[in-house]
Amino acid sequence: MTMKNVVPLCLLAVAAGLWSCSGTQQTSxxxxxxxxxxxxxxxxxxxxxxxxxxxxxxxxxxxxxxxxxxxxxxxxxxxxxxxxxxxxxxxxxxxxxxxxxxxxxxxxxxxxxxxxxxxxxxxxxxxxxxxxxxxxxxxxxxxxxxxxxxxxxxxxAPRFAYRGLHLDVSRHFFSVDFVKKYIDLLAMHKMNTFHWHLTDDQGWRIEIKKYPRLQEVSSKRKETMAGRYADNKYDGKPYGGYYTQQQVKEVVQYAADHFVTVIPEIEMPGHALAALAAFPNLGCTGGPYEVGTHWGVYDDVFCAGNDSVFLFLQNVLDEVIPLFPSKYIHIGGDECPKVRWEKCPKCQARMKQEGLKDEHALQSYFIQRMEKYLNSKGKQIIGWDEILEGGLAPNATVMSWRGIEGGITAAQQKHDVIMTPGEFCYFDHYQSKGPNEPLAIGGFLPVNKVYSYEPVPTELNSDEAKYIKGAQANLWSEYINNNDYMEYMVYPRASALSEVLWSPKDKRNYDNFIDRLKVHVKRLELKKVNYAKHVFEVTGKVTDNGKGGEQVVLDSKLDGGKIFFTTDSTAPTPQATPYTQPVQVSQSGTIRAQVFLDGKPFGNEFSQTFLYHKGIGKKVTLATAADKSHSPASTLTLVNGIEGNAAYNDNEWFGFKGGNMEAIVELDSIQDIHQVGINTINVKGDWIYPPKQVVFSVSEDGKTYKEVYKQTAFAQEGINKVRGKLQQVRGRFVKVQMQNFGKIPAGAAGAGNPAWLFADEFIIE
CATH class of the missing domain: 3.30.379.10 (Chitobiase/beta-hexosaminidase domain 2-like)
Structure with a gap:
């Protein structure tokens, strides 16, 4: 500081507790x-x-x-x-x-x-x-x-031009004040795009003056699903809400003052049930329809053979466009079942008239027709990666959510891409394995995994990589029904993503980020943000101990915290064993650990139950890799003694979308085998189906296998534990083959899509 007002400043500093005055004037x-x-x-x-x-x-x-x-x-x-x-x-x-x-x-x-x-x-x-x-x-x-x-x-300066957060207000509605706070926090982290998901099956949330029935009918539903999709329970309470055009203008101006661009999403041709409830003539069957009350994907979509649909959407967009200065309008394009189009005379006539080979080409026709209209109004479209199917619209930007493959394909076709793969960017996934974690849609995405994300796929060359414009996190609100819960799901994961998108790749260091986050969360507290504190809890990582077995490495980023653990399933206290080195896994049981600060427990404890068996830590060979969105870091996860949980949010499950699963475990020697087993999941609401059959085979040489157990019935909802008792079986190599269910049947959630097959813990006794 300068020498101006030396005495008053010194006294002021003393009053503020910044320094003490002792005759010597400090200058810094x-x-x-x-x-x-x-x-x-x-x-x-x-x-x-x-x-x-x-x-x-x-x-x-x-x-x-x-x-x-x-x-x-x-x-x-x-x-x-x-x-x-x-x-x-x-x-x-x-x-x-x-x-x-x-x-x-x-x-x-x-x-x-x-x-x-x-x-x-x-x-x-x-x-x-x-x-x-x-x-x-x-x-x-x-x-x-x-x-x-x-x-x-x-x-x-930022690394990427597009740095975004998405908010679904259709499944659950959020007030204008909350949306402003959401934008404020977004801008605080130097993000510059707010993707506002305004229409879907469960609610239409933007006023369209030409069509008042969208406010009167489409913005309301008679009740809402309570709990998980598979529970099929409802709360019996009417639910609704929408933003007036004046409120939209208010939000857009607030965002502009924070240098945030608002991109609206008007879903088409799927996720249209709320609109069809008000205008049944726009569907293939003519209805009647009602606004969606449960989560998932509905078969009823806009009729692609009906010109009234295009007139309706053009009229809607004519009111939407003046509200949003953004050059982009997001038109959805995702999860559009074709079962209605396959039977609709108008859609089939449209295909014949336009020379379209199949319903995927019909969707491409739909998207390209709407793109031409928006281009004529000076706007460009963004769509989810399904818009690649049947041929990509000429000027479209692709938002890649089903992994990174869509983004790679679009970039190779010289289209701009926004990366938002579920594995790294879906903040509606669980962020902790703690028992007190609130309900989420599934998956497991802790802060460190968000921070590890690299938006530019290695498959792209330097010219193609230029089409990756950035990334965003998506917040789908099926299970997120209030402000506090939404903030809990977003932060500090959005803080981690902000650094992925802004900072140079070589500057990123997770430990350094955590050190800065310890101060940053105090800023979130000043903003009254209900952020999740998991990143400072005790964590445990199962690793190879280098001796053919496993160990648990415990850690906590909490300054001043001390970790204590038990191996007998009892709750850890400051009187338990202090953690000084990795804990060895040598028998079945539960390891529990807790970090304590000033003698008091902080956050959730770590708890891991181990099922000790012959296969633990042994070599595993998978015939086909699991889908990237459900693929643990190592195949050893299949034989780590940890059985994946029913919420499949613990990064233990191997997921195969539409494909079969085959794995071989190699034991140390030829030995007696008394039991084989594997776990699978049956959660049809989440598109996860049990296998058609599971077959175990055993071999002494790894070449000639003999079938030893087969199971074809898996009726139980949730986890199905396949166990086969064996007699007089010896071998060194044990194989499991699981046959995928196949295509999801009509009438079920995700109908027409390939079913998921989940597998974990290949047990050999």
């Missing part, structure tokens, strides 16, 4: 801890600092920067109780915002802090805004009347 505070998320492209800390106080001014000369300054003041007031004056000029005790006109790297900025003040140079208004977001994260998280900002020099 100790260097503070910089914990910006996402990590800037380049940052260097200085042995210097700036003291922000009530006399500090913000210099902003254009209206956009003044709005950004006001957003900074709103944050500062929470910490200090006051706002800074915004002036047109000043160079001492000032935060200077300067905006240039660099359109080639518009979101870039530089930020310098020294004892004289703060200077932010944005390449454009958005760059200045992101510089201010970094400045906010340089502020202390503790409340005070004055505060030191650590000296830094930052040069920063």
């Amino acid at each position: 505070a100790p260097k503070g801890k910089v914990s910006i998320i996402p990590m800037p492209a380049s940052i260097s800390e200085k042995a210097d600092s700036f003291l922000l106080d009530k006399q500090t001014v913000i210099v902003a000369t254009n209206e956009s920067d003044k709005k950004t300054a006001a957003l900074f003041n709103a944050w500062l007031k929470e910490l200090t109780g006051y706002e800074l004056s915004i002036a047109d000029k000043g160079d001492k005790n000032a935060i200077i915002l300067h905006t240039g006109n660099d359109t080639t790297n518009a979101e870039g900025y530089t930020l310098t802090v020294d004892h004289n003040g703060v200077t932010i140079n944005g390449n454009s208004s958005s760059g200045t805004f992101y510089g201010v977001q970094s400045l906010i994260q340089l502020l202390p998280v503790e409340k005070a009347r004055a505060m030191f900002i650590p000296g830094v020099s930052i040069t920063d």
Whole structure:
């Protein structure tokens, strides 16, 4: 700081608890801890600092920067109780915002802090805004009347142009105030796109003045599914809600003030049941229809052979387009069953008239026809990766959600791509294996896995990679029915994704991210965000102990935390065994561990039950790799002594979409085998079907196998444990073959799609 007002500043600092005055005037505070998320492209800390106080001014000369300054003041007031004056000029005790006109790297900025003040140079208004977001994260998280900002020099710009979060308001409706908070947090993490999923089978959420029945009928449902899909239970309570066009304008303007683009999604040709309930003539059968009350995919879709459908959608889009300045309109295109089209005379006539070979080509016709209309209005379309089927619309951008394959194909065809694979980007998946975790749709996606994501597939060459414009996380709200739960599912996973999308690939380091997150979550607390705290709980990882067996490595990122564990299934306490080295697995039983802070337990405990058997830790060969979205890191997961849970959210299950499963375990020697087994799942609502049959075979040489057990009935919902008792069987190689159910039958969730086959824990006794 300068020598201005030395005595008052010293007294102020004493009052704020920043330093003590003892006759020697200090000119800087100790260097503070910089914990910006996402990590800037380049940052260097200085042995210097700036003291922000009530006399500090913000210099902003254009209206956009003044709005950004006001957003900074709103944050500062929470910490200090006051706002800074915004002036047109000043160079001492000032935060200077300067905006240039660099359109080639518009979101870039530089930020310098020294004892004289703060200077932010944005390449454009958005760059200045992101510089201010970094400045906010340089502020202390503790409340005070004055505060030191650590000296830094930052040069920063994003790695990807598209950095997004999605929100499904159709399954469950969220208020305008919550949507604004969602956008505010999104912008705080330097994300720039809000994908607003406004229509679906379970509700139409945007006012269309030409069609008031969309508000009167389509925005409401008579009841809502309660619990998991497989439970088939309903709450009996009417549910509804929609946004008026004025509210939409309000949200879009709020987003623009935070340099966030809002992309609306109007689903077509599938996920249309809510609209059909109001206008049954737009369906293939003519109805009657009702707004969806359960989750999953419905057979009833817009009739592709009916010109009234296209007129309706064009009229809807004519009202949607003026509300959203975005160059993109998302038109869905996903999960569109063809069973109605196959039997619909109008659709079949359309196929004949247009020379379309099948219903996939008919969907392509539908999408391309709507794309031409939107292009004529100056808009471009984004669609889920199913729009690749039957031929991709000429100017379409593909959002790849069913793994990365759709994104690879689209990029190779020179189409822009937004990556959003379920394995890394579906935040409706479980994020903890803890017993108290609220209901989720399935899967397992902890923070560290989100952070590990690399959006550019290795299969693309450097020219093709340029078409990967970025990525986004998706929040589908089937089971997320309130604000707190939504925040719990989003953060801190969105914090991790923000760094994946903004920071240079070589700058990313998970341990360093966690260190910064320890400070960052205090900012989330200031924002009253109900974030999940799993990342600081005790975790356990099963690894090979190098001696033909397994061990459990425990860890916690909680500063000051101490881990205690038990191996006899009793609850761990500070009087239990302190963790100092990996815990060896040598028998069936349960290992439980807990991290304690100041003698009190923090978060969920780690608990893992092991079923000890001959196959544990042995070599496993899979004939066909599991689907990437349900594929544990190692085939040893199949013989690690851990039986996957019924929610399949523990990364233990191997999933095969439409394909069979075959695995061989090689034991150390030829030996007696008394029992063989494997677990599978039957959750038809989630498209997971039991196998048609399971066959076990045994061999002494790995070449000639003899069938020893076969099972063809799997009636139980949930986990089916296949067990075969054997007599006088010896061998070294044990094979299991599981036959996939095949295509999902008509009338069931996902009808016409290939069924999933799940398998875990190949047991050999």
